[in-house]
Amino acid sequence: MAGKTLYDKLWDAHLVTEREDGSALIYIDRQIIHEVTSPQAFEGLRLAGRKPWRTGASVATIDHNVPTTPFKSAAEIVDQTSRIQVQTLQDNTREFGITEFGIGDVRQGIVHVMAPEQGAVLPGMTVVCGDSHTSTNGALACLAHGIGTSEVEHVLATQTLVAKKMNNMRVSVEGDLSPAVTAKDVVLHIIGIIGTAGGNGYAIEFAGSAIRGLSLEGRMTICNMAIEAGARAGMVAVDQTTIDYVEGRPFAPKGEDWDKAVDYWRTLVSDADAEFDAEVNIDAADIRPQVSWGTSPEMVVPVDAMLPDPQAESDEVKRSGMQRAYEYMGLKPGIPVTDIKVDRVFIGSCTNSRIEDLRAAAEVAKGRKKADSVKQVLVVPGSGLVKQQAEKEGLDKVFIEAGFEWREPGCSMCLAMNPDRLEAGEHCASTSNRNFEGRQGNGGRTHLVSPAMAAAAAVAGHFVDIRELDQA
Amino acid sequence: MEKFIRQEGLVAPLDRANVDTDQIIPKQFLKSIKRTGFGPNLFDEWRYLDEGFPGQDSSQRPKNEDFVLNQPRYQGASILLTRRNFGCGSSREHAPWALMDFGFKAIIAPSFADIFYNNCFKNGLLPIVLSEDNVEALFKAVEGKEGFRITIDLEQQQVIPESGEPLAFEIDEFRKHCLLNGLDEIGLTLNEAETIRAYEARRAEREPWIFQ
Ligand code: SF4
Numbered sequence: 298m299a300g301k302t303l304y305d306k307l308w309d310a311h312l313v314t315e316r317e318d319g320s321a322l323i324y325i326d327r328q329i330i331h332e333v334t335s336p337q338a339f340e341g342l343r344l345a346g347r348k349p350w351r352t353g354a355s356v357a358t359i360d361h362n363v364p365t366t367p368f369k370s371a372a373e374i375v376d377q378t379s380r381i382q383v384q385t386l387q388d389n390t391r392e393f394g395i396t397e398f399g400i401g402d403v404r405q406g407i408v409h410v411m412a413p414e415q416g417a418v419l420p421g422m423t424v425v426c427g428d429s430h431t432s433t434n435g436a437l438a439c440l441a442h443g444i445g446t447s448e449v450e451h452v453l454a455t456q457t458l459v460a461k462k463m464n465n466m467r468v469s470v471e472g473d474l475s476p477a478v479t480a481k482d483v484v485l486h487i488i489g490i491i492g493t494a495g496g497n498g499y500a501i502e503f504a505g506s507a508i509r510g511l512s513l514e515g516r517m518t519i520c521n522m523a524i525e526a527g528a529r530a531g532m533v534a535v536d537q538t539t540i541d542y543v544e545g546r547p548f549a550p551k552g553e554d555w556d557k558a559v560d561y562w563r564t565l566v567s568d569a570d571a572e573f574d575a576e577v578n579i580d581a582a583d584i585r586p587q588v589s590w591g592t593s594p595e596m597v598v599p600v601d602a603m604l605p606d607p608q609a610e611s612d613e614v615k616r617s618g619m620q621r622a623y624e625y626m627g628l629k630p631g632i633p634v635t636d637i638k639v640d641r642v643f644i645g646s647c648t649n650s651r652i653e654d655l656r657a658a659a660e661v662a663k664g665r666k667k668a669d670s671v672k673q674v675l676v677v678p679g680s681g682l683v684k685q686q687a688e689k690e691g692l693d694k695v696f697i698e699a700g701f702e703w704r705e706p707g708c709s710m711c712l713a714m715n716p717d718r719l720e721a722g723e724h725c726a727s728t729s730n731r732n733f734e735g736r737q738g739n740g741g742r743t744h745l746v747s748p749a750m751a752a753a754a755a756v757a758g759h760f761v762d763i764r765e766l767d768q769a
Numbered sequence: 770m771e772k773f774i775r776q777e778g779l780v781a782p783l784d785r786a787n788v789d790t791d792q793i794i795p796k797q798f799l800k801s802i803k804r805t806g807f808g809p810n811l812f813d814e815w816r817y818l819d820e821g822f823p824g825q826d827s828s829q830r831p832k833n834e835d836f837v838l839n840q841p842r843y844q845g846a847s848i849l850l851t852r853r854n855f856g857c858g859s860s861r862e863h864a865p866w867a868l869m870d871f872g873f874k875a876i877i878a879p880s881f882a883d884i885f886y887n888n889c890f891k892n893g894l895l896p897i898v899l900s901e902d903n904v905e906a907l908f909k910a911v912e913g914k915e916g917f918r919i920t921i922d923l924e925q926q927q928v929i930p931e932s933g934e935p936l937a938f939e940i941d942e943f944r945k946h947c948l949l950n951g952l953d954e955i956g957l958t959l960n961e962a963e964t965i966r967a968y969e970a971r972r973a974e975r976e977p978w979i980f981q
Contacts (some may be wrong), residue, residue, distance in 0.1 A: 313968045314961060318942035322958065324968055326979050334861065336802035345955070350965075353980070362800065378800035378823050385802050421976065429860040429884060443884055445862035446804075447891035447954075455958040457965055461941065493787060494854040497883055527857065529883050550978035558978055593787055614786045614852055621785075712859075714796045733791045733858060739820045 300568025302465045303534050304500040307440040307565070311423045313457055322457045326422040329408045330357035330395065330449070332386040333714070334427030338450035339389040349393050350456040356417050357390050357397040359383050360407045361714050365677050365704035370400060379715065393453075406680020406706040409433035409647040413517065414682055416546025420535050420562040425452055430647050430730065432523040435532035436516035438539055438565040440500070442529040464498055464574040466528065467567070469505035472581035477764045479657065480515035481649060481728065481747035483507065484522040485587035489597040491577060496528030499575065502567060503533050507581040513542040514651045521648045522730050525594040534566035588634050588760050589732050589745040591622035596732075598634060600750065600762045606630040625734055626742050627722065635760050637744065640723035642674040642755040643737070644701075644748055646711035649728035650679030652686050654748040658728075659692040661752035661766065667700035668758030674701040675717060677709040701755065713738045726754035770893045772951035776874045777920040778847030782911045783837055788851060789858035790885060794867040798823055807863055808870030812838065838871075842915045849876045850907055855896075856885025865892045875921050877928065879904050890944045893951065895921065897928060897938045906933075923949060 301309070313322040335357070342349070349355065362379040371387065374380040383400070390397040398404040404411060409430055412418045418434045424441035425431060427449045434441035444458065452458055468487055488495075501523050508516065516533045523531025533539075540559055543549050550558045585599035596619065598605065607619040607630060623629065628637065644650070644658050655678060667674050676696050678684040684706055687693055693703045710717040711729040713736070719725050721740025728751050729736075732743040746754065753761050798810045800823055809827035816838060818831040832839050838846070849868070855878040856864060865888050868876070875895040889896045899907070910930060911917045920929040923945065928936040947954060958965075973980050 314964050316943065318946065320941065320943035322961065322965070324965070324972070333799050337804050337862075340802070347955070351980075376800075382800055382802060419978070422979065427860060427862075429858065443860035445860055445865075445884060445888035445891060447862060447888065451955050451958065454955045455962075455965065456969075457958060459943070459954060459958065493857060494880060494882070497854070497880060527854070527882065550981075554978045558976070561976065618786055712791075712796050714799065731789075731791070731858060733789045735795060735814050736791055739795075739814065 299572045300570040302567040302571040302573060303438065303502050303532055303565060304440065304463070304465050305571070307421065307423070308462055310421065311440070320459055320461060323423060323460045324457055325425050325452050326354065327418060327424045328355045328449070328452050329412050329417070329424065329426035329431070330355055331361055331408050331426070331428065332359050332382040333361045334446050335389065335449055336382065336385045337446050338427070338453060339393065341450040342453060347454045349395065349453045352394045354456060355395045355453070356412065356415070357386060357395055358405050358408060358411050359386060359399060361708045361712065363707040364715050365707050365709045365717060367705055368400070403681035403685060406683065407647045407650065407708055409521065410650060410679030410683065413437060414546070414680055416543055416549035419543060419549065420539055420565055425458065429524045430521050432529065432531045433517050433521040433647055435520040435523070435530055436513055437543070438532060438535040438562070440530055440532070443524065463500045463530065466496060466499040466501045466575040466577070467573045468501055468503050468577045468579065470503070470507035470579045470581050471505040472507060474507050474510070474581045474584060477586055477749070478584050479747040479749065480511050480518040482584055482587045484519045485589065485594070485597045485745060486584045487579065488522060488526045488594050489587070490579065491526050493525060493593050493595045494527045496523060496526040499528045500530040500532065501526065501528040503531060508533060509536060512653060513538055514653045517651070518648055522594070525730055535562045586747065586750055586763050588750065590626065590628060590634065591619065592625055592732055592734050593618065593622070594730070594732060594745060596622055597745070600634050600760060602634060604628060604630050604632050604634065635762065637724060638670065638759045639726045639744070639754045640672050641719060641725045642671060642751050643710040643725055643727040643729065644751050645675065645677030645679070645709050646729035647679065648730045649748050650677060650683065652683050654728065655683070655687050655692050656690070658748040658752040659695045661749050661756065661763070662699040662701060663695050665699055665756045667755050670758040671755055674755045675704060675710055676701050677704045678706050680706050710737050712736060726751045726760065770951045770953065773874070773893050773895055773923055773948040775920065775922050776847065778874065778918060779843065779845055780848045780850050780907070780911045780917055780919050781837055781843040781846035782908050783849060783851040784908065786852035787854045787857055790856055790861050790864040791858055793856065793864040794861065795821070797821065799861060799863050804866050805870055807867035808872070811867040811871040812836070845872070847872055847874045848919055848921070849873050850904065850911060851876065851878045852904070853879045853901070855881050857882035860884045862888045862891070865889045865894045869894050877904065877907065890948065891954070893948060895923065895948065897921070899928065899936055899938060903936050
């Protein structure tokens with residue numbers, strides 16, 4: 298019999314029961330909750346007179362709606378509907394006895410930044426959240442994926458999920474990455490190859506020497522965007538990097554439990570003879586800094602390339618998608634990526650708002666200034682703790698001196714549910730994960746890039762190859 | 770949940786691939802804490818010429834007459850026909866809520882994004898996967914004849930166009946059973962509370978830190 302993949306192991310360890318009709322019940326170790334996708338779930342519990350199965354399994358925070366300018370209470374949120382959601386989460390977590398890192402708590406932040414930072418996500422866990430980028434947490438070798446609000450309610454009430462096993466895919470990136478290439482470029486390159494639906498029905502394990510060489514934060518950036526390749530879950534096997542990351546975090550096991558946990562966690566790797574349903578092999582040396590040009594994350598090219606010609610695309614559905622994207626983005630095939638001017642820059646989101654991301658952006662910003670043609674550069678840390686750390690390192694000063702704005706933690710312009718947004722027609726260099734139409738504001742045009750590439754675009758006023766910044 | 774057994778209705782064609790949930794229901798409408806009332810804002814950015822915001826009276830807004838759902842011939846449609854990877858992107862369940870609130874009961878496409886597909890079933894909305902060729906043929910049929918209707922028979926797992934052969938589709942047994950009977954999944958799962966407790970006891974032996 299063939300060995301097991303990491304995903305097989307996680308699945309088997311959480312299988313509560315398999316029903317005759319082929320559906321299964323899997324146990325959920327951790328549920329992360331935020332204000333947008335939970336109100337209807339709590340309401341459902343109340344209406345049915347149900348209680349949460351295990352309150353300790355859930356942790357909540359506010360992120361999607363919060364302003365990134367300082368505020369001290371829900372009452373200070375100007376937008377009425379946002380205020381109601383923030384208030385509702387506070388009321389619900391109090392009523393049901395769930396821990397919330399709320400307003401003014403230094404631990405508050407984007408769900409997928411806060412949870413691993415607290416050690417609330419551990420290797421070997423099943424982790425769900427009413428948010429598709431829950432896949433981020435798979436970097437810690439756990440089975441982590443987004444769910445809908447009915448499922449949030451189901452997990453609250455039963456601590457389980459009705460699930461069907463996914464297929465196994467392995468994406469291996471072998472070799473050395475060139476110095477200017479970051480985790481973000483790796484994952485954009487992967488999506489450019491397998492497409493936004495390429496991972497539908499799969500759990501993707503990211504493997505290979507280039508992935509093992511990344512920090513845990515870099516692996517989170519990769520797993521974060523598994524969903525942009527269509528896969529609900531992305532994951533990376535346990536190694537010393539994983540264990541070092543977890544050690545000492547507030548929710549991590551201590552003492553004897555720690556040793557026992559580490560012994561178990563070390564088994565969370567795919568067996569050498571495991572078989573995958575699909576394998577994708579990528580040579581790290583082929584990866585250059587990436588910029589997305591269209592309205593889907595698969596519409597991505599290296600920064601030193603020209604925008605692609607739809608006429609060269611043989612698939613009719615794809616071709617018309619490209620044509621529509623050119624129209625929306627106000628761009629033309631054949632122009633160099635570096636000719637695209639940017640109006641605003643956003644550095645943040647659950648993809649790239651951790652301390653290493655901010656360091657990378659600051660390194661570029663240091664001693665340089667935002668181009669006059671760029672209206673705004675927002676730097677939004679992923680959590681209160683990231684913000685604190687960055688300020689300790691003086692990164693906030695570097696950004697402010699460069700003419701960037703230093704903000705409070707939250708999702709911010711990643712989805713523009715709060716006041717941070719693009720105006721129609723504006724181009725934005727963004728470190729977030731989705732370049733869909735209107736994502737960052739009605740009519741806004743998003744280009745996905747790494748933090749260093751975003752900072753470089755802010756300085757130059759257009760996209761530049763980070764490797765040639767000073768010649769630009 | 771309402772039962773889904775058989776559904777006969779007018780078909781509206783949305784000829785786009787990779788329609789994401791941000792498009793189905795833009796983020797400004799996610800601020801509601803209810804499950805209903807999203808219908809007027811379904812496909813908001815495509816349906817209207819101005820920018821929508823919550824709490825507005827959408828009947829007074831300027832419509833984009835070119836958008837398919839605004840065309841007179843598709844008024845009252847209850848079946849949406851669309852292209853591959855429908856519902857990609859955000860996990861928001863507001864997407865199926867908006868589609869249902871608008872009046873759709875079923876969606877036909879060559880493929881769906883996983884989370885969206887799952888969310889549909891929790892709300893009694895039926896996503897049906899047909900081959901690219903069959904979807905293409907249906908697009909032709911719908912565009913070729915005003916008032917083109919389809920019957921969906923869940924029991925038999927068939928899409929029956931008003932002209933042409935019935936088309937079979939696959940659906941997982943458990944989901945079919947829940948839809949046909951309008952079952953509450955949480956109630957069903959809680960019938961197995963003992964099994965869940967026994968599982969927890971085994972896990973707590975092996976991985977006590979999970980339960981601290
Ligand atoms: S940062 Fe963006 S992608 Fe991440 S959870 Fe917030 S809204 Fe979603």
